[in-house]
Amino acid sequence: MPIEDHVIVYPGHGPGSPCGRSLGKETTSTIGIQKKLNYALQPMSKEKFIDAVIKDQPLPPPYFFKDALINKAGYDQLELILQKK
Secondary structure (H helix, E strand, O other): OOOOOOOEEOOOOOOOOOOOOOOOOOOOEEHHHHHHHOHHHOOOOHHHHHHHHHOOOOOOOOOHHHHHHHHHHOOOOHHHHHHHO
16 A cells, blocks of 8 residues: 555545445545555455455446446547537
């Protein structure tokens, strides 16, 4: 973990998201706090990390695969989207 402890982290998902586990209500954290408290950042082998992250992971919601295809294809520039409205 070469990132310094004071670096601020903004979560990409909120509590209850199927994309994460043990997400709290906090809207910011630091790398230092995450190094201490985040189960996925504890020292472990690659195999143990994968097992820890996928254990009890729920099935993806029905929209997930459609959204993944849209994300992969990319988006129009924001200016073009706003012009269409």
